Amino acid sequence: xxxxxxxxxxxxxxxxxxxxxxxxxxxxxxxxxxxxxxxxxxxxxxxxxxxxxxxxxxxxxxxxxxxxxxxxxxxxxxxxxxxxxxxxxxxxxxxxxxxxxxxxxxxxxxxxxxxxxxxxxxxxxxxxxxxxxxxxxxxxxxxxxxxxxxxxxxxxxxxxxxxxxxxxxxxxxxxxxxxxxxxxxxxxxxxxxxxxxxxxxxxxxxxxxxxxxxxxxxxxxxxxxxxxxxxxxxxxxxxxxxxxxxxxxxxxxxxxxxxxxxxxxxxxxxxxxxxxxxxxxxxxxxxxxxxxxxxxxxxxxxxxxxxxxxxxxxxxxxxxxxxxxxxxxxxxxxxxxxxxxxxxxxxxxxxxxxxxxxxxxxxxxxxxxxxxxxxxxxxxxxxxxxxxxxxxxxxxxxxxxxxxxxxxxxxxxxx
RNA sequence: CGGGGCGUAGUGUAACGGCUAGCACGAGUCCUUUGGGAGGAUUUAUUCCGGGUUCGAAUCCCGGCGCCCCGACCA
Numbered sequence: 230x231x232x233x234x235x236x237x238x239x240x241x242x243x244x245x246x247x248x249x250x251x252x253x254x255x256x257x258x259x260x261x262x263x264x265x266x267x268x269x270x271x272x273x274x275x276x277x278x279x280x281x282x283x284x285x286x287x288x289x290x291x292x293x294x295x296x297x298x299x300x301x302x303x304x305x306x307x308x309x310x311x312x313x314x315x316x317x318x319x320x321x322x323x324x325x326x327x328x329x330x331x332x333x334x335x336x337x338x339x340x341x342x343x344x345x346x347x348x349x350x351x352x353x354x355x356x357x358x359x360x361x362x363x364x365x366x367x368x369x370x371x372x373x374x375x376x377x378x379x380x381x382x383x384x385x386x387x388x389x390x391x392x393x394x395x396x397x398x399x400x401x402x403x404x405x406x407x408x409x410x411x412x413x414x415x416x417x418x419x420x421x422x423x424x425x426x427x428x429x430x431x432x433x434x435x436x437x438x439x440x441x442x443x444x445x446x447x448x449x450x451x452x453x454x455x456x457x458x459x460x461x462x463x464x465x466x467x468x469x470x471x472x473x474x475x476x477x478x479x480x481x482x483x484x485x486x487x488x489x490x491x492x493x494x495x496x497x498x499x500x501x502x503x504x505x506x507x508x509x510x511x512x513x514x515x516x517x518x519x520x521x522x523x524x525x526x527x528x529x530x531x532x533x534x535x536x537x538x539x540x541x542x543x544x545x546x547x548x549x550x551x552x553x554x555x556x557x558x559x560x561x562x563x564x565x566x567x568x569x570x571x572x573x574x575x576x577x578x579x580x581x582x583x584x585x586x587x588x589x590x591x592x593x594x595x596x597x598x599x600x601x602x603x604x605x606x607x608x609x610x611x612x613x614x615x616x617x618x619x620x621x622x623x624x625x626x627x628x629x630x631x632x633x634x635x636x637x638x639x640x641x642x643x644x
Numbered sequence: 645c646g647g648g649g650c651g652u653a654g655u656g657u658a659a660c661g662g663c664u665a666g667c668a669c670g671a672g673u674c675c676u677u678u679g680g681g682a683g684g685a686u687u688u689a690u691u692c693c694g695g696g697u698u699c700g701a702a703u704c705c706c707g708g709c710g711c712c713c714c715g716a717c718c719a
Contacts (some may be wrong), residue, residue: 241669241681242656246711266711287653318716371645371717378719416707445718488719520719558678596680603680614679621681 238272238513239601250443250535251528252376258540258604260527260548267373268380274605275527278550279384282526283363285415285545286386291413293408295359295388302365306331308340311465311499322381325364326544334367339492339518342389343500353393353506355402361388375445376409377528378484384523392515393504402491405519409437409487416526418533418635423448425459425506434490438483441532448483451476484529485522492516513557515542538563540606549586551643552607556595556614563615564591571613574621577636583643586613602626609643 238259247253247263255261260275273281287297306323310314315323315333322334335341342360349355366385373381388405392398406422413420420437436459438448447460451471456478468477494513497503502514527546534541542548555571557564571589578585586607588598595614602610602627609633612622617633623642624631634642 240655241704243709245656248712263711299702314719318719339719366719368719372713372715385719419651474703490719554679559676592678594678594680594682596682597677599679600681612679616679632712 235590237588237601238274239604246378249374249376249378249443249528251378251531254535254540254604255376255528255531260605261377261529267379269377269524271524274548276528278530278542278546279524281546281548282416282523282530283384283386286412286521286523287363288409289360289412289415290361290386290388293404295361295390298342298360298362300335300338300345300362300364302335302367303491304335304341306333308344312340312496313499314340317382320370322367322369333490335364336366336368337518337520338362338364338387338390339389339496340445343496343502343516346391346514347387347502348436348501350391350502350504350522353504353512356504356514357390357392357397359387359388359390359401361519375443375528376529377524378443378445378520380524380636383525386521386523388483390503390517392517393506393512393619395491396513398491398493398517400491402517405489405517406435408491409489409519409521411436413439413486415545416488416525416530418529421448421453421483422451423450423457423459423483424462425488426461434488437487439486439529439533440481440483440528442482443532444482444484446483446485448481449478450481451478484525484532486526486529487519487521489519490517492518514627534606536627537553538600538602542606542608544608547606547608549584549607551585551609551611552602552605553578553585553587553611553613554595554598554602555587555589556598556612558615560615567613567615570617570619570621572582573641574611574613574639578639578643580642582644611639611643 240257243253245258247256251281255275259272259486262270262272264270275599311605321338324332363386365382367382370379370381371381390401392401418439420439423436424440425434425436430584436619438446448457449463449465450457451474453476454471456471456473467480473480493515497514497516501509504514506512529538530546553571553575555567557567575587606626608626610624610626620633620635621639622631
């Protein structure tokens, strides 16, 4: 039996027990499915978006010289006891084995990476270096909410850097600020670099915030000089003078997409992570950590890129480059012509490396195919029907008008 | 964990304590249809779970579980 070219899970109505926009639209369009509060399955279309976000983050991490690792989700209690977080970290998921041994599911991986790093660090000559992973994280949030924006299980990139000195850490940290800006810009997002409280990690940190009406953070920011602080550390009101340049500040809701901290020796100390300096003296290793919420980014992209008809993915993360619709009718002779023409288009674009999804379903009305393609939000829509003859109709998602072109002229429209 | 709301086919919903739990969408089958979520016929439910009140419970009461929202919390 021929498998359908169209792995589709769309539905007309979103479940009523889901109020956040990103979860509603992503469920409706068939990208994700809720399994329980704060836990989602990624369906074929959603996984492709997730992989694209991942790929961009991975490319930039690799370009910055970081090395990818994969740390375990399951981790021993002792490591968390060493830092005191077995007790202090409320969101730590704990589990007990048949043998009554206790484990934690990783909410973040300092307790795991430090002992790993230790194996490679002896001398100052071994430093600096960075290790990162893209891994599922677990946090026992007291209240999961806002769809993909705050889950109990989510995908995250976490990078840890190791240094001989605070000065060296600062160089790396500053470079990471630039790397992060590049990542968000490739994802089609404008992210403000925001100063925030460092939480339990350090006195201060930098967050990257995308301004969106449904964001859970409040950001005080200045459009003139780029000053931006989280409400956590700033109590200014709309229109107050910017502390750095005096221009009236704005207050906006934002969603955190990345966060970077200077850990310094916070985790080196409990694990005895040290190196020998040029004078033969033992010194503590200085550390930084740098996170990006991969699955959360997918939710934020849905919040930012949509209209009343559905999603509009930026090309860099879109699940496919092109969405091909074959509009079939009752006339089988006509249908055969449409099938062979749409297959020509499909094979041609595939041969050119264009990622294409092909809606070849029979017995689905043209109107439904159009509505669903708008909902899914792939950047370019191609139509083959009785009207198009040996040409293809092309329309960009979001455009009003379409054009009819020969197959030989199609590439500029889809690449 | 405090406050609020809510659990009825796959989805969205209706039903005064009382007839065979109604409708729409989806899905299955058959026929017709095919450029903006098509039409007809037909099929599709232990009303979240467990107790209780009652001649009789989707409906009222108690307990549990689950979901959403506000707050607290948020590496």
